[in-house]
Amino acid sequence: MGIHRGLNIVRDGLLFGYDTGYGVADNSTATRFYPGEPTTNLVTTNLETLGTDGSGQSSVGTRTTIAPNHVRIVDVTSNTRQSHLIQGLTASTTYTVSIQFKKVTGTPTFRFQIQGYNNSSYVSTIKFTNTAETGLLDIDGWQTAKWTFTLPSNCNAARIWWQDGADYTTYTHTFELKNPQLEAKGHVTPYVSGTRSSTQSLIDLKRTRNINISGASFDSTGQPNFDGTDDVVSLGTNFGFENNSFSIESIIKWDGGSEDTFFSYKDSTGGTQKDIHWRIYSSGQLRFDFYSDSINSATSSIIADEWVHLVVTYDLGSDSCICYKNGEVLMSGSSGPFLGNDANSTAYIGAWGNIQYFGGEIPALKIYNSAITAGEVKQNFNAYKNRFNI
Amino acid sequence: MRFKNRRWLVMPTDKIDDIDFNQVHESNAESLRKSIDGTLTFVKYEVKVVDETYTETYEDIETGEEVSYTTEAGTYGRPDIYSEDYTEYNHSEILELLGTEEWTEQID
Numbered sequence A: 001m002g003i004h005r006g007l008n009i010v011r012d013g014l015l016f017g018y019d020t021g022y023g024v025a026d027n028s029t030a031t032r033f034y035p036g037e038p039t040t041n042l043v044t045t046n047l048e049t050l051g052t053d054g055s056g057q058s059s060v061g062t063r064t065t066i067a068p069n070h071v072r073i074v075d076v077t078s079n080t081r082q083s084h085l086i087q088g089l090t091a092s093t094t095y096t097v098s099i100q101f102k103k104v105t106g107t108p109t110f111r112f113q114i115q116g117y118n119n120s121s122y123v124s125t126i127k128f129t130n131t132a133e134t135g136l137l138d139i140d141g142w143q144t145a146k147w148t149f150t151l152p153s154n155c156n157a158a159r160i161w162w163q164d165g166a167d168y169t170t171y172t173h174t175f176e177l178k179n180p181q182l183e184a185k186g187h188v189t190p191y192v193s194g195t196r197s198s199t200q201s202l203i204d205l206k207r208t209r210n211i212n213i214s215g216a217s218f219d220s221t222g223q224p225n226f227d228g229t230d231d232v233v234s235l236g237t238n239f240g241f242e243n244n245s246f247s248i249e250s251i252i253k254w255d256g257g258s259e260d261t262f263f264s265y266k267d268s269t270g271g272t273q274k275d276i277h278w279r280i281y282s283s284g285q286l287r288f289d290f291y292s293d294s295i296n297s298a299t300s301s302i303i304a305d306e307w308v309h310l311v312v313t314y315d316l317g318s319d320s321c322i323c324y325k326n327g328e329v330l331m332s333g334s335s336g337p338f339l340g341n342d343a344n345s346t347a348y349i350g351a352w353g354n355i356q357y358f359g360g361e362i363p364a365l366k367i368y369n370s371a372i373t374a375g376e377v378k379q380n381f382n383a384y385k386n387r388f389n390i
Numbered sequence B: 001m002r003f004k005n006r007r008w009l010v011m012p013t014d015k016i017d018d019i020d021f022n023q024v025h026e027s028n029a030e031s032l033r034k035s036i037d038g039t040l041t042f043v044k045y046e047v048k049v050v051d052e053t054y055t056e057t058y059e060d061i062e063t064g065e066e067v068s069y070t071t072e073a074g075t076y077g078r079p080d081i082y083s084e085d086y087t088e089y090n091h092s093e094i095l096e097l098l099g100t101e102e103w104t105e106q107i108d
Helices: A374-384 B013-018 B091-098
Strands: A014-019 A062-067 A070-078 A081-087 A094-105 A111-118 A121-128 A142-150 A157-163 A171-183 A224-227 A233-237 A246-254 A259-267 A275-281 A286-289 A294-296 A307-315 A320-325 A328-333 A345-349 A359-368 B006-012 B040-046 B048-050 B054-059 B066-071 B074-076 B087-089
Touching: A062 A171, A081 A111, A094 A157, A111 A142, A121 A142, A121 B054, A121 B066, A157 A171, A246 A259, A246 A275, A246 A374, A259 A359, A286 A320, A286 A328, A294 A328, A307 A374, A320 A374, A345 A359, B006 B013, B006 B091, B013 B040, B087 B091
Parallel strands: none
Antiparallel strands: A014 A359, A062 A070, A070 A171, A081 A157, A094 A142, A094 A171, A111 A121, A111 A157, A224 A359, A233 A345, A246 A307, A246 A359, A259 A275, A259 A345, A275 A286, A286 A294, A307 A320, A320 A328, B006 B040, B006 B087, B048 B074, B054 B066
16 A cells, blocks of 8 residues: 555545645745746846845855855855846836745845846836845744835836845845745745746646646735636546546635536537536525536525535436535435536536636645545545634 | 735727736636627736825935935726726626626526
């Protein structure tokens, strides 16, 4: 028997899955299965290749290279700053600059000096932060310093100074810097060298499908969200539901909209039982529909702004469809099977094709090629409940 | 309040070619949602709202002089396609609009 690391979830029959919080994921931290929001890092020059100066101080500290794009600065009554002119930017556009910082000795101080340029000509100062404004604290371990700014309308470039102090003076301390990043966003995302595309952002737990999240938008924490207007993620075709057993599992938090579909599987040719959708009505009633052959919960089964773990299983042999909420049976019936053609059928997260857009969050979703058992549903629920405080 | 800084701009579909998709959340023309009759669409983007004019002062490291910069009150971050000819909505307003028969086909 192999050793599984991470969540203790059912793996037999797992066909597809994603989890934006697998491990620990936030604005600064990538995980194996959620490297982070798509972005392009506009910093193309490694830290160790940048020139250094003392920011007006006669004594410049020592910079040593630990690894590519990873340096250590040692200041002894000195000051050390490095700068990078980044061209090809767009006027009046919002950018976020970031760098990873680790205190080694002494009180950490650091700031970004951000200047607007027109090509290679200096235009104006945009912002000189202080240490607190970058978000850095006097703690051990890696942190991310960051600042968001808007490039002035008469600029098309920015010079970023990575400076070790919040004023023009000398310091005695040691720290490390790595992974500088500038991106055209209003918030920081985990570091990437080059570009993280819409298919490199969220990774299928089975690594068999590309998840293209170009139709989703992201909140200030870098998590994909669904605002109920036009966010939808297409997962592609051929999920094997055609005249077959299956299970779909999802963690959702619903905003309380009027008629919100969070998963659908549509045969483009249309027809009876060729159009699965799983949706919530404004009353809080949950429906799993083969269209039109559905099972329905009582109203108020789903409460707005509350995390809920949902699983639907369809067993072809017994022609039974069961929906579980937080590990317990919520509703069941003999609806199904799916009669669409898998080759013509596309799975969507966050909408019923191009209608009924979901408002809320869907951080995890998994699809199995069998009807998982009640015990397996419970196992998966137990794997998530603490994380979502369900 | 979710999406406090997000705005939606509703415009005629014949303006789609003028949209710079680097400036909005939508990724391309194919990803745009359209009204039922196909005449309208929208884009969404994040704005920064400055309620009151403020001034910041820095020492300019090129000249050594103290320089002040004033940021006027206003809304920043709108895409080039923005025009007062089109209506801009906040989140609750756009959800209300999209719930109308002009945008949403009623299906059981």
